[in-house]
Amino acid sequence: MENYYQPEIECASREQIREWQSERLVQQVQNVWDNVPYYRTRMEEMGLEPGDIKSVDDLHKLPFITKDDLRDAYPYGLLARPLDECVRIQSTSGTTGRRVVAFYTQHDIDLWEDCCARAIMAAGGTKDDVCHVCYGYGLFTGGPGLNGGSHKVGCLTLPMSSGNTERQIQFMTDLGSTILCCTPSYAAFLAESIIERGLQDEIKLKAGIFGAEAWTEEMRHDIEEKLGIKAYDIYGLTEISGPGVSFECSAQTGMHVNEDHFIAEVINPKTGEVLPDGEKGELVFTSITKEAFPLIRYRTRDICILSREKCSCGRTHVKMTKPLGRSDDMLIVKGVNVFPSQIETVLMNKGYPANYQIIVDRINNSDTIEVQVEMTPEMFSDSLSAVSAKEKELIDALKAMLGIYAKVKLVNPKTIARSEGKAVRVVDKRNLYQQ
Amino acid sequence: MTVKQISVFLENKPGRLAEFSDVLSQNDIDLRALSLAEAEDFGIVRIIVDDVYKTSTVLKDANYVFSITKVLAVAIPDEPGGLSKVIRVLGDNDVNVEYMYAFITRKKGLAYMIFRVEDNQKAVHVLQQSGIRPICQEELEKL
Numbered sequence: 001m002e003n004y005y006q007p008e009i010e011c012a013s014r015e016q017i018r019e020w021q022s023e024r025l026v027q028q029v030q031n032v033w034d035n036v037p038y039y040r041t042r043m044e045e046m047g048l049e050p051g052d053i054k055s056v057d058d059l060h061k062l063p064f065i066t067k068d069d070l071r072d073a074y075p076y077g078l079l080a081r082p083l084d085e086c087v088r089i090q091s092t093s094g095t096t097g098r099r100v101v102a103f104y105t106q107h108d109i110d111l112w113e114d115c116c117a118r119a120i121m122a123a124g125g126t127k128d129d130v131c132h133v134c135y136g137y138g139l140f141t142g143g144p145g146l147n148g149g150s151h152k153v154g155c156l157t158l159p160m161s162s163g164n165t166e167r168q169i170q171f172m173t174d175l176g177s178t179i180l181c182c183t184p185s186y187a188a189f190l191a192e193s194i195i196e197r198g199l200q201d202e203i204k205l206k207a208g209i210f211g212a213e214a215w216t217e218e219m220r221h222d223i224e225e226k227l228g229i230k231a232y233d234i235y236g237l238t239e240i241s242g243p244g245v246s247f248e249c250s251a252q253t254g255m256h257v258n259e260d261h262f263i264a265e266v267i268n269p270k271t272g273e274v275l276p277d278g279e280k281g282e283l284v285f286t287s288i289t290k291e292a293f294p295l296i297r298y299r300t301r302d303i304c305i306l307s308r309e310k311c312s313c314g315r316t317h318v319k320m321t322k323p324l325g326r327s328d329d330m331l332i333v334k335g336v337n338v339f340p341s342q343i344e345t346v347l348m349n350k351g352y353p354a355n356y357q358i359i360v361d362r363i364n365n366s367d368t369i370e371v372q373v374e375m376t377p378e379m380f381s382d383s384l385s386a387v388s389a390k391e392k393e394l395i396d397a398l399k400a401m402l403g404i405y406a407k408v409k410l411v412n413p414k415t416i417a418r419s420e421g422k423a424v425r426v427v428d429k430r431n432l433y434q435q
Numbered sequence: 436m437t438v439k440q441i442s443v444f445l446e447n448k449p450g451r452l453a454e455f456s457d458v459l460s461q462n463d464i465d466l467r468a469l470s471l472a473e474a475e476d477f478g479i480v481r482i483i484v485d486d487v488y489k490t491s492t493v494l495k496d497a498n499y500v501f502s503i504t505k506v507l508a509v510a511i512p513d514e515p516g517g518l519s520k521v522i523r524v525l526g527d528n529d530v531n532v533e534y535m536y537a538f539i540t541r542k543k544g545l546a547y548m549i550f551r552v553e554d555n556q557k558a559v560h561v562l563q564q565s566g567i568r569p570i571c572q573e574e575l576e577k578l
Binding site: 375376377380381382383384387388391409410411412413414415 | 440445472476477479481498500501502504551
């Protein structure tokens with residue numbers, strides 16, 4: 001028996017969904033025209049007025065918005081409500097220089113939590129469940145989103161936040177957690193730790209909701225087998241709301257986009273042309289119910305495919321595949337967005353040559369990142385401790401920039417390929433994106 | 436009263452040390468002494484050679500990162516207690532030794548110690564007061 005949070009919405013007819021989308025899009029366009037000078041200017045540049053957008057069929061006429069635009073507008077440039085109506089901010093994963101702050105009214109939070117509640121119930125959650133949330137709490141949307149969704153479902157919520165594996169396992173066994181919410185790599189790590197301690201029979205988990213980073217089918221099977229659960233994928237991004245933009249159902253063949261709140265399009269990343277269902281391209285979202293921070297045609301840079309084929313779970317909302325890649329050079333390491341340009345900035349600031357290589361790998365289901373840098377006469381000395389101190393300084397600077405630990409490997413000069421021809425800056429050994 | 440030591444950066448990777456010694460031997464560089472210090476994924480090779488100028492040219496051409504440091508070389512009677520006397524003089528006079536290593540030559544009865552200290556001038560001074568004379572670059576080259 002499929003489990004729904006809002007069945008009348010989740011299983012609404014396609015016509016009904018379209019109607020909602022058209023009505024809300026028209027209102028949202030009027031809203032941003034009235035309240036966000038940025039959008040008004042962009043629309044005027046294209047000779048558009050709110051009246052030109054009469055239904056979802058007109059969506060393609062509107063300009064795109066990108067992460068760079070969001071950065072330029074930092075912090076208040078895209079705010080559509082007075083600050084006194086906002087009650088919360090969340091922020092993208094600590095990537096200095098690329099930080100995006102999203103604002104929420106109470107209504108925005110309410111709808112976001114509804115989306116997460118849908119995901120929890122799709123994973124079989126009910127008010128009798130014990131929902132163990134070990135996504136990070138704080139600026140990151142993972143913890144607050146699933147926490148709110150869990151409240152809405154009525155689960156007993158364990159706001160564990162990330163880290164302290166010992167305590168995670170103790171609460172899990174003592175309080176009988178039944179649903180686990182975290183990144184897939186942390187789930188895999190927890191599974192290993194539980195098996196090492198011989199506690200498989202002490203845990204009561206039945207389902208996991210894992211997101212914020214790419215993971216493979218192999219990893220899903222591995223976690224499902226080790227923890228004896230069903231593992232569900234969840235997708236979201238801070239710019240649009242947070243986790244729960246889309247979520248997996250019992251069919252486990254893609255994630256239903258909450259189309260009553262977000263219109264999904266797939267475009268050709270080079271031309272911007274909208275592609276039909278079934279074709280691979282860049283995912284674009286329009287948040288049609290957001291009050292404080294509405295985004296019109298936000299380019300996610302995630303490559304995926306949409307499908308409106310009938311789903312066995314009974315939900316009618318469009319399904320998206322897991323991201324199949326990125327249309328830019330962003331890497332997601334341990335759930336954190338990493339741009340090679342950030343690493344380059346740190347190296348240049350510290351006086352290293354801009355010749356570097358980033359090696360990303362996944363070892364024992366945990367992401368690792370190594371930055372290989374060529375040694376220079378300036379940073380070299382005959383003293384081991386002096387060189388190690390320089391190395392440590394670089395590690396600290398990278399950590400401050402990226403928010404995660406990156407191993408530094410000093411290599412002999414001129415051993416990293418020069419940039420004549422196309423330099424391979426990033427070697428990703430994880431093979432996360434299954435085609 | 437000091438000698439020149441060349442320190443070379445080596446990435447910790449199989450074959451790097453062999454490559455390095457090949458470069459030296461192919462250019463007929465005679466090693467007086469060698470010591471290796473290692474961190475987790477890199478190492479520093481410290482060498483004393485017969486011809487510093489030639490060696491640095493060769494290393495530069497072969498794209499090595501290196502530095503030249505002045506260190507102390509002290510001849511020590513090759514007998515029990517020879518080393519401890521020198522170290523005691525340095526210690527008693529608060530001269531901190533960062534690292535040191537030994538080598539011997541064809542000269543009978545003598546071993547040599549290389550000392551890397553912070554203050555060469557002070558170290559030379561206290562050693563000389565105790566009747567120990569560090570050797571200079573010319574003497575070293577003739578060994």
